[in-house]
Amino acid sequence: MKAAVLEAIKRIVVKDVAVPAPRSDEVLIKVKACGMCGTDLKLYNGQYSARTPVVPGHEYAGEIVEVGKEVKNLKVGQRVVSDPNESCGKCYWCRNQQPCFCNDLAAYGVLRDGGFAEYCTASEKGIYPIPAGLADEAAAFAEPVSCVVHAMDRINYRSGETVAIIGGGPMGQIHLQFALHSGVRKVILIEQEATRCEMAKKFGAQVVINPKDGNVRERVLAETDGLGPDVVVEAVGRAETFEQAVELARRGGRVLIFGFAPEGQKATIIPFNVLSRELTILGSWVNPYSYSRALDILATGKLDVQSLISNRLKLDHIQQAYTLMMEKPAGFMKTIVFPE
Ligand SMILES: [Zn+2]
Ligand SMILES: [Zn+2]
Incomplete structure:
Protein backbone atom coordinates (compact mmCIF):
# COMPACT_ATOMS: atom_id res chain seq x y z
CA MET A 1 0.00 0.00 0.00
CA LYS A 2 0.94 3.62 -0.35
CA ALA A 3 1.88 5.47 2.84
CA ALA A 4 3.47 8.78 3.77
CA VAL A 5 6.33 8.00 6.11
CA LEU A 6 8.01 10.59 8.31
CA GLU A 7 11.49 9.09 8.16
CA ALA A 8 13.26 11.82 10.09
CA ILE A 9 12.70 15.44 11.04
CA LYS A 10 11.63 17.34 7.91
CA ARG A 11 11.66 14.24 5.71
CA ILE A 12 8.29 12.86 4.60
CA VAL A 13 8.30 10.28 1.81
CA VAL A 14 5.41 8.59 0.04
CA LYS A 15 6.33 4.98 -0.49
CA ASP A 16 5.11 1.45 -0.83
CA VAL A 17 4.91 -0.41 2.47
CA ALA A 18 3.21 -3.60 3.60
CA VAL A 19 -0.46 -3.35 4.58
CA PRO A 20 -0.40 -3.58 8.40
CA ALA A 21 -1.95 -6.69 9.97
CA PRO A 22 -4.46 -6.00 12.73
CA ARG A 23 -3.77 -7.65 16.07
CA SER A 24 -6.55 -9.75 17.59
CA ASP A 25 -8.19 -6.72 19.28
CA GLU A 26 -7.72 -4.39 16.32
CA VAL A 27 -9.35 -3.61 13.01
CA LEU A 28 -7.87 -2.75 9.63
CA ILE A 29 -9.27 0.47 8.24
CA LYS A 30 -9.24 1.65 4.65
CA VAL A 31 -8.59 5.36 5.10
CA LYS A 32 -10.99 7.62 3.20
CA ALA A 33 -9.96 11.05 4.48
CA CYS A 34 -7.33 12.27 6.91
CA GLY A 35 -6.99 15.83 8.18
CA MET A 36 -3.67 17.52 8.73
CA CYS A 37 -3.23 19.71 11.77
CA GLY A 38 -0.64 21.72 13.65
CA THR A 39 0.51 18.65 15.55
CA ASP A 40 1.59 17.04 12.27
CA LEU A 41 3.69 20.10 11.47
CA LYS A 42 5.23 20.10 14.97
CA LEU A 43 6.24 16.47 14.48
CA TYR A 44 7.66 17.27 11.06
CA ASN A 45 9.68 20.16 12.49
CA GLY A 46 10.90 18.15 15.47
CA GLN A 47 9.09 20.42 17.94
CA TYR A 48 7.21 17.54 19.52
CA SER A 49 8.64 14.12 20.10
CA ALA A 50 7.53 11.41 17.70
CA ARG A 51 8.83 7.98 16.95
CA THR A 52 10.45 7.82 13.53
CA PRO A 53 9.85 6.33 11.12
CA VAL A 54 6.14 6.85 11.62
CA VAL A 55 3.11 7.29 9.38
CA PRO A 56 1.63 10.55 10.67
CA GLY A 57 -2.03 11.59 10.47
CA HIS A 58 -4.34 11.18 13.45
CA GLU A 59 -7.56 12.74 12.15
CA TYR A 60 -8.89 10.06 9.88
CA ALA A 61 -12.16 8.48 8.81
CA GLY A 62 -12.47 5.26 6.89
CA GLU A 63 -14.08 1.88 6.48
CA ILE A 64 -13.36 -1.36 8.29
CA VAL A 65 -12.00 -3.99 5.89
CA GLU A 66 -10.83 -6.62 8.39
CA VAL A 67 -11.46 -7.38 12.07
CA GLY A 68 -9.22 -9.21 14.54
CA LYS A 69 -10.42 -12.44 16.20
CA GLU A 70 -11.29 -10.83 19.53
CA VAL A 71 -13.12 -7.81 18.12
CA LYS A 72 -16.66 -7.98 19.45
CA ASN A 73 -18.68 -4.99 18.38
CA LEU A 74 -17.44 -4.02 14.93
CA LYS A 75 -17.80 -5.52 11.51
CA VAL A 76 -16.35 -5.27 8.03
CA GLY A 77 -17.95 -2.51 5.98
CA GLN A 78 -18.65 -0.15 8.89
CA ARG A 79 -17.64 3.49 8.42
CA VAL A 80 -15.61 4.54 11.43
CA VAL A 81 -13.28 7.03 13.01
CA SER A 82 -10.71 6.17 15.62
CA ASP A 83 -9.68 8.09 18.70
CA PRO A 84 -5.94 8.45 18.14
CA ASN A 85 -5.19 8.70 21.85
CA GLU A 86 -5.34 5.19 23.20
CA SER A 87 -4.77 5.03 26.94
CA CYS A 88 -3.49 1.90 28.69
CA GLY A 89 -6.28 1.56 31.26
CA LYS A 90 -3.80 0.36 33.87
CA CYS A 91 -1.74 3.30 35.09
CA TYR A 92 -2.49 5.74 37.94
CA TRP A 93 -4.03 8.32 35.57
CA CYS A 94 -6.22 5.86 33.71
CA ARG A 95 -7.52 4.57 37.04
CA ASN A 96 -8.23 8.08 38.23
CA GLN A 97 -10.42 9.23 35.37
CA GLN A 98 -7.67 11.20 33.62
CA PRO A 99 -6.68 8.98 30.69
CA CYS A 100 -5.29 12.01 28.85
CA PHE A 101 -2.28 11.83 31.21
CA CYS A 102 -1.76 8.10 30.63
CA ASN A 103 1.84 7.03 31.17
CA ASP A 104 1.60 4.78 28.14
CA LEU A 105 -0.54 6.69 25.65
CA ALA A 106 -0.39 5.05 22.23
CA ALA A 107 -0.74 8.24 20.20
CA TYR A 108 -1.70 7.23 16.66
CA GLY A 109 0.17 9.15 14.00
CA VAL A 110 2.78 10.11 16.61
CA LEU A 111 4.04 7.03 18.42
CA ARG A 112 2.36 4.47 16.19
CA ASP A 113 1.33 4.62 12.54
CA GLY A 114 -1.63 6.80 11.64
CA GLY A 115 -3.79 7.69 8.69
CA PHE A 116 -1.65 9.24 5.97
CA ALA A 117 -1.79 5.87 4.25
CA GLU A 118 -4.21 3.70 2.31
CA TYR A 119 -4.75 1.49 5.36
CA CYS A 120 -4.10 1.63 9.05
CA THR A 121 -4.85 -0.46 12.12
CA ALA A 122 -6.58 0.71 15.27
CA SER A 123 -7.70 -0.86 18.51
CA GLU A 124 -11.40 -1.66 18.89
CA LYS A 125 -11.63 0.31 22.12
CA GLY A 126 -11.01 3.61 20.33
CA ILE A 127 -13.28 3.03 17.33
CA TYR A 128 -16.53 4.93 16.84
CA PRO A 129 -19.00 4.37 14.00
CA ILE A 130 -19.63 7.42 11.83
CA PRO A 131 -23.25 8.59 12.13
CA ALA A 132 -25.23 8.07 8.91
CA GLY A 133 -25.22 11.12 6.69
CA LEU A 134 -21.93 12.49 7.98
CA ALA A 135 -19.42 12.78 5.13
CA ASP A 136 -15.98 11.21 5.55
CA GLU A 137 -14.22 14.56 5.34
CA ALA A 138 -16.48 15.98 8.08
CA ALA A 139 -16.04 12.85 10.22
CA ALA A 140 -12.28 13.38 9.94
CA PHE A 141 -12.86 16.39 12.21
CA ALA A 142 -13.95 14.13 15.08
CA GLU A 143 -10.53 14.42 16.72
CA PRO A 144 -10.12 18.23 16.62
CA VAL A 145 -13.76 18.64 17.62
CA SER A 146 -13.31 16.18 20.51
CA CYS A 147 -10.41 18.29 21.76
CA SER A 284 -6.71 21.53 27.95
CA TRP A 285 -4.92 18.41 26.83
CA VAL A 286 -6.28 16.14 24.10
CA ASN A 287 -9.71 14.54 24.35
CA PRO A 288 -10.67 12.34 27.32
CA TYR A 289 -14.26 11.03 27.19
CA SER A 290 -15.22 13.44 24.41
CA TYR A 291 -15.11 11.46 21.17
CA SER A 292 -18.68 10.26 21.02
CA ARG A 293 -19.97 13.70 21.99
CA ALA A 294 -17.89 15.20 19.19
CA LEU A 295 -19.46 12.81 16.68
CA ASP A 296 -22.95 13.46 18.04
CA ILE A 297 -22.46 17.18 17.59
CA LEU A 298 -21.03 16.74 14.09
CA ALA A 299 -24.05 14.60 13.21
CA THR A 300 -26.45 17.41 14.15
CA GLY A 301 -24.97 19.61 11.44
CA LYS A 302 -24.88 22.55 13.88
CA LEU A 303 -21.14 22.70 13.60
CA ASP A 304 -19.80 23.73 10.20
CA VAL A 305 -16.45 22.03 9.71
CA GLN A 306 -16.50 21.59 5.96
CA SER A 307 -16.11 25.35 5.46
CA LEU A 308 -12.78 24.98 7.26
CA ILE A 309 -11.36 22.77 4.50
CA SER A 310 -9.36 25.01 2.19
CA ASN A 311 -7.33 22.31 0.45
CA ARG A 312 -8.07 18.75 -0.60
CA LEU A 313 -4.97 16.81 -1.63
CA LYS A 314 -4.10 13.31 -2.74
CA LEU A 315 -1.68 11.36 -0.56
CA ASP A 316 0.98 11.66 -3.30
CA HIS A 317 1.03 15.40 -2.66
CA ILE A 318 1.66 15.15 1.08
CA GLN A 319 4.74 17.36 0.85
CA GLN A 320 2.51 20.13 -0.48
CA ALA A 321 0.25 19.69 2.55
CA TYR A 322 3.22 20.36 4.84
CA THR A 323 4.35 23.30 2.73
CA LEU A 324 0.88 24.82 3.03
CA MET A 325 1.01 24.42 6.82
CA MET A 326 4.38 26.12 6.96
CA GLU A 327 3.67 28.97 4.58
CA LYS A 328 0.01 29.52 5.47
CA PRO A 329 -0.86 31.41 2.27
CA ALA A 330 -3.85 33.76 2.34
CA GLY A 331 -7.06 31.75 2.49
CA PHE A 332 -5.40 28.62 3.83
CA MET A 333 -7.28 26.91 6.64
CA LYS A 334 -7.02 23.15 6.67
CA THR A 335 -5.96 20.36 4.35
CA ILE A 336 -7.69 17.03 4.09
CA VAL A 337 -5.62 14.27 2.52
CA PHE A 338 -7.32 11.57 0.46
CA PRO A 339 -5.40 8.32 -0.02
CA GLU A 340 -7.25 7.46 -3.21
ZN1 LIG B 1 -5.02 17.11 15.21
ZN1 LIG C 1 -2.71 4.65 31.38
Whole structure:
Protein backbone atom coordinates (compact mmCIF):
# COMPACT_ATOMS: atom_id res chain seq x y z
CA MET A 1 0.00 0.00 0.00
CA LYS A 2 0.94 3.62 -0.35
CA ALA A 3 1.88 5.47 2.84
CA ALA A 4 3.47 8.78 3.77
CA VAL A 5 6.33 8.00 6.11
CA LEU A 6 8.01 10.59 8.31
CA GLU A 7 11.49 9.09 8.16
CA ALA A 8 13.26 11.82 10.09
CA ILE A 9 12.70 15.44 11.04
CA LYS A 10 11.63 17.34 7.91
CA ARG A 11 11.66 14.24 5.71
CA ILE A 12 8.29 12.86 4.60
CA VAL A 13 8.30 10.28 1.81
CA VAL A 14 5.41 8.59 0.04
CA LYS A 15 6.33 4.98 -0.49
CA ASP A 16 5.11 1.45 -0.83
CA VAL A 17 4.91 -0.41 2.47
CA ALA A 18 3.21 -3.60 3.60
CA VAL A 19 -0.46 -3.35 4.58
CA PRO A 20 -0.40 -3.58 8.40
CA ALA A 21 -1.95 -6.69 9.97
CA PRO A 22 -4.46 -6.00 12.73
CA ARG A 23 -3.77 -7.65 16.07
CA SER A 24 -6.55 -9.75 17.59
CA ASP A 25 -8.19 -6.72 19.28
CA GLU A 26 -7.72 -4.39 16.32
CA VAL A 27 -9.35 -3.61 13.01
CA LEU A 28 -7.87 -2.75 9.63
CA ILE A 29 -9.27 0.47 8.24
CA LYS A 30 -9.24 1.65 4.65
CA VAL A 31 -8.59 5.36 5.10
CA LYS A 32 -10.99 7.62 3.20
CA ALA A 33 -9.96 11.05 4.48
CA CYS A 34 -7.33 12.27 6.91
CA GLY A 35 -6.99 15.83 8.18
CA MET A 36 -3.67 17.52 8.73
CA CYS A 37 -3.23 19.71 11.77
CA GLY A 38 -0.64 21.72 13.65
CA THR A 39 0.51 18.65 15.55
CA ASP A 40 1.59 17.04 12.27
CA LEU A 41 3.69 20.10 11.47
CA LYS A 42 5.23 20.10 14.97
CA LEU A 43 6.24 16.47 14.48
CA TYR A 44 7.66 17.27 11.06
CA ASN A 45 9.68 20.16 12.49
CA GLY A 46 10.90 18.15 15.47
CA GLN A 47 9.09 20.42 17.94
CA TYR A 48 7.21 17.54 19.52
CA SER A 49 8.64 14.12 20.10
CA ALA A 50 7.53 11.41 17.70
CA ARG A 51 8.83 7.98 16.95
CA THR A 52 10.45 7.82 13.53
CA PRO A 53 9.85 6.33 11.12
CA VAL A 54 6.14 6.85 11.62
CA VAL A 55 3.11 7.29 9.38
CA PRO A 56 1.63 10.55 10.67
CA GLY A 57 -2.03 11.59 10.47
CA HIS A 58 -4.34 11.18 13.45
CA GLU A 59 -7.56 12.74 12.15
CA TYR A 60 -8.89 10.06 9.88
CA ALA A 61 -12.16 8.48 8.81
CA GLY A 62 -12.47 5.26 6.89
CA GLU A 63 -14.08 1.88 6.48
CA ILE A 64 -13.36 -1.36 8.29
CA VAL A 65 -12.00 -3.99 5.89
CA GLU A 66 -10.83 -6.62 8.39
CA VAL A 67 -11.46 -7.38 12.07
CA GLY A 68 -9.22 -9.21 14.54
CA LYS A 69 -10.42 -12.44 16.20
CA GLU A 70 -11.29 -10.83 19.53
CA VAL A 71 -13.12 -7.81 18.12
CA LYS A 72 -16.66 -7.98 19.45
CA ASN A 73 -18.68 -4.99 18.38
CA LEU A 74 -17.44 -4.02 14.93
CA LYS A 75 -17.80 -5.52 11.51
CA VAL A 76 -16.35 -5.27 8.03
CA GLY A 77 -17.95 -2.51 5.98
CA GLN A 78 -18.65 -0.15 8.89
CA ARG A 79 -17.64 3.49 8.42
CA VAL A 80 -15.61 4.54 11.43
CA VAL A 81 -13.28 7.03 13.01
CA SER A 82 -10.71 6.17 15.62
CA ASP A 83 -9.68 8.09 18.70
CA PRO A 84 -5.94 8.45 18.14
CA ASN A 85 -5.19 8.70 21.85
CA GLU A 86 -5.34 5.19 23.20
CA SER A 87 -4.77 5.03 26.94
CA CYS A 88 -3.49 1.90 28.69
CA GLY A 89 -6.28 1.56 31.26
CA LYS A 90 -3.80 0.36 33.87
CA CYS A 91 -1.74 3.30 35.09
CA TYR A 92 -2.49 5.74 37.94
CA TRP A 93 -4.03 8.32 35.57
CA CYS A 94 -6.22 5.86 33.71
CA ARG A 95 -7.52 4.57 37.04
CA ASN A 96 -8.23 8.08 38.23
CA GLN A 97 -10.42 9.23 35.37
CA GLN A 98 -7.67 11.20 33.62
CA PRO A 99 -6.68 8.98 30.69
CA CYS A 100 -5.29 12.01 28.85
CA PHE A 101 -2.28 11.83 31.21
CA CYS A 102 -1.76 8.10 30.63
CA ASN A 103 1.84 7.03 31.17
CA ASP A 104 1.60 4.78 28.14
CA LEU A 105 -0.54 6.69 25.65
CA ALA A 106 -0.39 5.05 22.23
CA ALA A 107 -0.74 8.24 20.20
CA TYR A 108 -1.70 7.23 16.66
CA GLY A 109 0.17 9.15 14.00
CA VAL A 110 2.78 10.11 16.61
CA LEU A 111 4.04 7.03 18.42
CA ARG A 112 2.36 4.47 16.19
CA ASP A 113 1.33 4.62 12.54
CA GLY A 114 -1.63 6.80 11.64
CA GLY A 115 -3.79 7.69 8.69
CA PHE A 116 -1.65 9.24 5.97
CA ALA A 117 -1.79 5.87 4.25
CA GLU A 118 -4.21 3.70 2.31
CA TYR A 119 -4.75 1.49 5.36
CA CYS A 120 -4.10 1.63 9.05
CA THR A 121 -4.85 -0.46 12.12
CA ALA A 122 -6.58 0.71 15.27
CA SER A 123 -7.70 -0.86 18.51
CA GLU A 124 -11.40 -1.66 18.89
CA LYS A 125 -11.63 0.31 22.12
CA GLY A 126 -11.01 3.61 20.33
CA ILE A 127 -13.28 3.03 17.33
CA TYR A 128 -16.53 4.93 16.84
CA PRO A 129 -19.00 4.37 14.00
CA ILE A 130 -19.63 7.42 11.83
CA PRO A 131 -23.25 8.59 12.13
CA ALA A 132 -25.23 8.07 8.91
CA GLY A 133 -25.22 11.12 6.69
CA LEU A 134 -21.93 12.49 7.98
CA ALA A 135 -19.42 12.78 5.13
CA ASP A 136 -15.98 11.21 5.55
CA GLU A 137 -14.22 14.56 5.34
CA ALA A 138 -16.48 15.98 8.08
CA ALA A 139 -16.04 12.85 10.22
CA ALA A 140 -12.28 13.38 9.94
CA PHE A 141 -12.86 16.39 12.21
CA ALA A 142 -13.95 14.13 15.08
CA GLU A 143 -10.53 14.42 16.72
CA PRO A 144 -10.12 18.23 16.62
CA VAL A 145 -13.76 18.64 17.62
CA SER A 146 -13.31 16.18 20.51
CA CYS A 147 -10.41 18.29 21.76
CA VAL A 148 -12.69 21.34 21.79
CA VAL A 149 -15.43 19.33 23.54
CA HIS A 150 -12.91 18.55 26.28
CA ALA A 151 -11.92 22.22 26.38
CA MET A 152 -15.62 23.07 26.90
CA ASP A 153 -15.59 20.73 29.91
CA ARG A 154 -12.63 22.69 31.24
CA ILE A 155 -13.99 26.19 30.57
CA ASN A 156 -17.57 25.65 31.66
CA TYR A 157 -19.08 28.76 30.07
CA ARG A 158 -21.76 30.48 32.08
CA SER A 159 -24.67 32.25 30.46
CA GLY A 160 -24.03 35.89 29.72
CA GLU A 161 -20.26 35.72 29.82
CA THR A 162 -18.01 37.48 27.36
CA VAL A 163 -15.38 35.50 25.53
CA ALA A 164 -12.30 36.40 23.54
CA ILE A 165 -10.71 33.81 21.28
CA ILE A 166 -7.18 34.51 20.12
CA GLY A 167 -6.59 32.83 16.77
CA GLY A 168 -8.93 32.24 13.86
CA GLY A 169 -7.38 29.06 12.49
CA PRO A 170 -9.44 25.87 12.26
CA MET A 171 -9.38 25.31 16.04
CA GLY A 172 -10.20 28.94 16.80
CA GLN A 173 -13.16 28.75 14.41
CA ILE A 174 -14.42 25.56 16.06
CA HIS A 175 -14.02 27.21 19.48
CA LEU A 176 -15.95 30.18 18.13
CA GLN A 177 -18.87 28.02 17.03
CA PHE A 178 -18.97 26.19 20.37
CA ALA A 179 -18.86 29.45 22.32
CA LEU A 180 -21.71 30.86 20.21
CA HIS A 181 -23.80 27.78 21.10
CA SER A 182 -22.97 28.08 24.80
CA GLY A 183 -25.26 30.94 25.78
CA VAL A 184 -22.49 33.47 26.19
CA ARG A 185 -23.25 37.14 25.56
CA LYS A 186 -20.50 38.15 23.22
CA VAL A 187 -17.68 36.40 21.39
CA ILE A 188 -14.69 38.41 20.21
CA LEU A 189 -12.27 36.75 17.83
CA ILE A 190 -8.76 38.13 17.39
CA GLU A 191 -7.02 37.25 14.15
CA GLN A 192 -4.64 38.89 11.68
CA GLU A 193 -5.51 37.15 8.45
CA ALA A 194 -8.34 38.71 6.45
CA THR A 195 -10.08 35.56 5.18
CA ARG A 196 -10.04 34.08 8.69
CA CYS A 197 -11.61 37.30 10.00
CA GLU A 198 -14.30 37.04 7.33
CA MET A 199 -14.98 33.43 8.24
CA ALA A 200 -15.37 34.32 11.92
CA LYS A 201 -17.93 36.98 10.97
CA LYS A 202 -19.76 34.47 8.81
CA PHE A 203 -19.93 32.04 11.72
CA GLY A 204 -21.45 34.78 13.86
CA ALA A 205 -18.66 36.32 15.95
CA GLN A 206 -20.09 39.56 17.32
CA VAL A 207 -16.71 41.26 17.17
CA VAL A 208 -13.67 40.46 15.06
CA ILE A 209 -10.47 42.32 15.87
CA ASN A 210 -7.53 42.43 13.50
CA PRO A 211 -4.36 43.43 15.41
CA LYS A 212 -3.22 45.20 12.25
CA ASP A 213 -6.02 47.74 12.77
CA GLY A 214 -4.81 49.05 16.13
CA ASN A 215 -4.39 48.27 19.82
CA VAL A 216 -6.08 44.96 20.64
CA ARG A 217 -6.32 45.52 24.40
CA GLU A 218 -8.04 48.88 24.00
CA ARG A 219 -10.54 47.46 21.58
CA VAL A 220 -11.26 44.41 23.71
CA LEU A 221 -11.80 46.64 26.76
CA ALA A 222 -14.12 48.88 24.73
CA GLU A 223 -16.17 45.82 23.77
CA THR A 224 -16.40 44.51 27.35
CA ASP A 225 -17.47 47.60 29.31
CA GLY A 226 -13.85 48.30 30.22
CA LEU A 227 -13.64 45.01 32.15
CA GLY A 228 -12.03 42.54 29.76
CA PRO A 229 -13.55 39.19 28.80
CA ASP A 230 -14.62 36.62 31.38
CA VAL A 231 -12.88 33.94 29.35
CA VAL A 232 -9.93 34.17 26.99
CA VAL A 233 -9.15 31.18 24.79
CA GLU A 234 -5.63 31.01 23.43
CA ALA A 235 -5.91 29.02 20.19
CA VAL A 236 -2.63 29.90 18.53
CA GLY A 237 0.06 28.15 20.55
CA ARG A 238 2.63 30.92 20.83
CA ALA A 239 4.32 32.57 23.80
CA GLU A 240 3.13 36.06 22.82
CA THR A 241 -0.50 35.06 22.50
CA PHE A 242 -0.35 33.26 25.85
CA GLU A 243 0.99 36.47 27.41
CA GLN A 244 -1.73 38.45 25.64
CA ALA A 245 -4.44 36.07 26.88
CA VAL A 246 -3.36 36.54 30.51
CA GLU A 247 -3.26 40.30 30.01
CA LEU A 248 -6.73 40.53 28.44
CA ALA A 249 -8.72 38.50 30.97
CA ARG A 250 -11.02 40.33 33.35
CA ARG A 251 -10.38 40.23 37.13
CA GLY A 252 -11.53 36.83 38.29
CA GLY A 253 -11.47 35.61 34.69
CA ARG A 254 -10.38 32.35 33.13
CA VAL A 255 -7.69 31.78 30.55
CA LEU A 256 -7.69 28.58 28.55
CA ILE A 257 -4.41 27.52 26.99
CA PHE A 258 -5.51 25.45 24.02
CA GLY A 259 -3.04 26.28 21.22
CA PHE A 260 -0.27 23.73 20.93
CA ALA A 261 2.88 25.64 21.89
CA PRO A 262 6.19 24.00 20.98
CA GLU A 263 7.52 21.83 23.83
CA GLY A 264 9.94 23.79 25.99
CA GLN A 265 8.93 27.24 24.73
CA LYS A 266 8.79 29.83 27.52
CA ALA A 267 6.52 32.83 28.06
CA THR A 268 6.60 35.65 30.58
CA ILE A 269 3.72 36.55 32.83
CA ILE A 270 3.54 38.80 35.88
CA PRO A 271 2.68 36.73 38.99
CA PHE A 272 1.27 39.80 40.75
CA ASN A 273 -1.29 40.22 37.99
CA VAL A 274 -2.40 36.62 38.32
CA LEU A 275 -2.76 36.78 42.09
CA SER A 276 -4.23 40.25 42.39
CA ARG A 277 -6.70 39.59 39.57
CA GLU A 278 -7.45 36.06 40.79
CA LEU A 279 -7.03 34.60 37.32
CA THR A 280 -7.64 30.95 36.63
CA ILE A 281 -5.27 29.59 34.01
CA LEU A 282 -6.52 26.33 32.54
CA GLY A 283 -4.83 23.88 30.23
CA SER A 284 -6.71 21.53 27.95
CA TRP A 285 -4.92 18.41 26.83
CA VAL A 286 -6.28 16.14 24.10
CA ASN A 287 -9.71 14.54 24.35
CA PRO A 288 -10.67 12.34 27.32
CA TYR A 289 -14.26 11.03 27.19
CA SER A 290 -15.22 13.44 24.41
CA TYR A 291 -15.11 11.46 21.17
CA SER A 292 -18.68 10.26 21.02
CA ARG A 293 -19.97 13.70 21.99
CA ALA A 294 -17.89 15.20 19.19
CA LEU A 295 -19.46 12.81 16.68
CA ASP A 296 -22.95 13.46 18.04
CA ILE A 297 -22.46 17.18 17.59
CA LEU A 298 -21.03 16.74 14.09
CA ALA A 299 -24.05 14.60 13.21
CA THR A 300 -26.45 17.41 14.15
CA GLY A 301 -24.97 19.61 11.44
CA LYS A 302 -24.88 22.55 13.88
CA LEU A 303 -21.14 22.70 13.60
CA ASP A 304 -19.80 23.73 10.20
CA VAL A 305 -16.45 22.03 9.71
CA GLN A 306 -16.50 21.59 5.96
CA SER A 307 -16.11 25.35 5.46
CA LEU A 308 -12.78 24.98 7.26
CA ILE A 309 -11.36 22.77 4.50
CA SER A 310 -9.36 25.01 2.19
CA ASN A 311 -7.33 22.31 0.45
CA ARG A 312 -8.07 18.75 -0.60
CA LEU A 313 -4.97 16.81 -1.63
CA LYS A 314 -4.10 13.31 -2.74
CA LEU A 315 -1.68 11.36 -0.56
CA ASP A 316 0.98 11.66 -3.30
CA HIS A 317 1.03 15.40 -2.66
CA ILE A 318 1.66 15.15 1.08
CA GLN A 319 4.74 17.36 0.85
CA GLN A 320 2.51 20.13 -0.48
CA ALA A 321 0.25 19.69 2.55
CA TYR A 322 3.22 20.36 4.84
CA THR A 323 4.35 23.30 2.73
CA LEU A 324 0.88 24.82 3.03
CA MET A 325 1.01 24.42 6.82
CA MET A 326 4.38 26.12 6.96
CA GLU A 327 3.67 28.97 4.58
CA LYS A 328 0.01 29.52 5.47
CA PRO A 329 -0.86 31.41 2.27
CA ALA A 330 -3.85 33.76 2.34
CA GLY A 331 -7.06 31.75 2.49
CA PHE A 332 -5.40 28.62 3.83
CA MET A 333 -7.28 26.91 6.64
CA LYS A 334 -7.02 23.15 6.67
CA THR A 335 -5.96 20.36 4.35
CA ILE A 336 -7.69 17.03 4.09
CA VAL A 337 -5.62 14.27 2.52
CA PHE A 338 -7.32 11.57 0.46
CA PRO A 339 -5.40 8.32 -0.02
CA GLU A 340 -7.25 7.46 -3.21
ZN1 LIG B 1 -5.02 17.11 15.21
ZN1 LIG C 1 -2.71 4.65 31.38
